[in-house]
Amino acid sequence: MRTIAIWVMLCANAAPYLCPENYPFSFRLICSAAAPLFLFLAGYSFGMTHSSGKGSKFNGLYIIASAVIVDVCAWGIPPFVTFDVLYAIGFSLLFLELSSKIQKWILPATIAIVILSLPFILPYYRFYNPEPDWSDLTPDLKRLFIDGWFPLLPWILFPVIGNLTFTYRSFLEKKSAISLVLSFFALIAGIVFCYFFKSTQLLREGYTEFFYPADFTYLLFAVSGCLFLYLILLKVKPLGEAYTNLLVLGRHSLFVYILHSFLISFVIDKLNLELSFSNFAIVMVAFFTIVYLLTFALEWMLKNGTLKMLPKWVRKPLGLY
Numbered sequence: 001m002r003t004i005a006i007w008v009m010l011c012a013n014a015a016p017y018l019c020p021e022n023y024p025f026s027f028r029l030i031c032s033a034a035a036p037l038f039l040f041l042a043g044y045s046f047g048m049t050h051s052s053g054k055g056s057k058f059n060g061l062y063i064i065a066s067a068v069i070v071d072v073c074a075w076g077i078p079p080f081v082t083f084d085v086l087y088a089i090g091f092s093l094l095f096l097e098l099s100s101k102i103q104k105w106i107l108p109a110t111i112a113i114v115i116l117s118l119p120f121i122l123p124y125y126r127f128y129n130p131e132p133d134w135s136d137l138t139p140d141l142k143r144l145f146i147d148g149w150f151p152l153l154p155w156i157l158f159p160v161i162g163n164l165t166f167t168y169r170s171f172l173e174k175k176s177a178i179s180l181v182l183s184f185f186a187l188i189a190g191i192v193f194c195y196f197f198k199s200t201q202l203l204r205e206g207y208t209e210f211f212y213p214a215d216f217t218y219l220l221f222a223v224s225g226c227l228f229l230y231l232i233l234l235k236v237k238p239l240g241e242a243y244t245n246l247l248v249l250g251r252h253s254l255f256v257y258i259l260h261s262f263l264i265s266f267v268i269d270k271l272n273l274e275l276s277f278s279n280f281a282i283v284m285v286a287f288f289t290i291v292y293l294l295t296f297a298l299e300w301m302l303k304n305g306t307l308k309m310l311p312k313w314v315r316k317p318l319g320l321y
Contacts, residue, residue, distance in 0.1 A: 001229060002250030005037035010260055010291065011284060016206030017268045019280045023208050025198060027277075029191065029221075032209040035085050035150065036158045036222035037229070038253070042089045043162025044230075046096045051166075060093030065317035066254060074261040077132040080139035083148030086257065091144075091152060092159035107160050114154045118216060121146050121153055125213040129205060147213065154214050161223060165230060176231055183228040190221025248295050255298055255319030256291060263290065 012031035015023065023031075046059075056062075067086035068079040080087075099106040125147040145152050165172065172179050194201075194210055197217050204212040211218050249256050268287070275283060298320065301307050307320050315321050 001037055001041055001233060002253045003247045004229070004250075005034045005041070006249040006253055006256050007288075009034040009038075009257070010287060012208055013260065014264060014268055014284065014287060015208050015280065017264060017271075018273050018275050018283055019277060020274055021203050021206055023203075024277070025195060028198070028208045028210060029194060032194075032211060032218065032222065033225055035155075035209070035211070036226055038085060039089060039092065039155060039158035040162035040165070040226040040230075042092060043096060043159030043164075044166045045162075046093055046159070047163045047166030050096075050100060057097050059316075060090045060097060062316040063090035063093060063254070066090075066258060066319065069317060070258055070261045074258070074265045076265075078134050078137050080137075081132040081143060081148075082129060083140075083143050083150055085150045085155075087144070087148075088150040088152060088155045089159070092156050095156060096159060096163055107164055110160050111157060114157045117153055122213055122215060127202070127204060127212065154219060157219065157223070158226065161226070165227070172231065173234060176234065180228065180231045183224050183231060186220060186224035187228050190217070190224055193217040194221050248299055249292065252295050252298055252319060252321075256295055258319050259294060260291060263287070 008030055011027075012034055015027075015031070049056075049059075063086055067084060067090060070084065070086060071077050071079045071082070095110075099110075124142075126142075127147075129149070140148070143151065194217055198210070201210040201218070202212060211222070214222075273283070302321070307315060310320065
């Protein structure tokens, strides 16, 4: 699932710098799937590592440190202002860590609170994202919770659902046929609603996704899509070494996220291209190839112990693990 999310993310985040804004509906819909998958998997992975006792209570802080690195070093903007998806993942992991020490009802209650709050917070969504000002380093809490790139309301919904999916995975596997059918029809309904209401989902600074803002229509598509893909992939058997090699991006998704941010900011953005959609696909092949090669190089160095000299607090925020 992470590898699929990476493929989609590379296309979605490169598109504003390479293509004009007349994206077809199908492309916009597919691009809208990456962020919820990442967040869903963050919650699922938290449950997996937490139950095995291998999780670190500092993972959320490491991810937030990664977000700061991307903001400051890749985009040249002050941190804690626009809040990209890494912030949403990091703060969600901190919330899941806290909730694991309280009561199990916290997570279902969070889902209810997020859903019930949407009609009240969406009218306050500020679509325009002004250029961050280094003269004012005050964290923008309204962006964090309501209208940054990935505000916690409603994006915290996905890690919570991912965590609950891990908790009740045995039930979902036993009822996989029913769960597949229900999630499939919910997904179809979400796609239909997204199509008919696509005119209300504008492009934000050229980005293609349907979640500016993430309203009920989008959430129906995204939540059902995460669950449907999860249930489908439960049935996929390992397909040999070639299949394993294809998943290298998913194994190092944080490294890929940081890498692609730097490539877009320092290479793709400087090219000043305005491509047709067919030529965009050709450029993306080159982009994918570069990212794959560099990620394979990382995995090779990890297997050979080349990066062991670096302390954990350096490797973790940079995705070098």
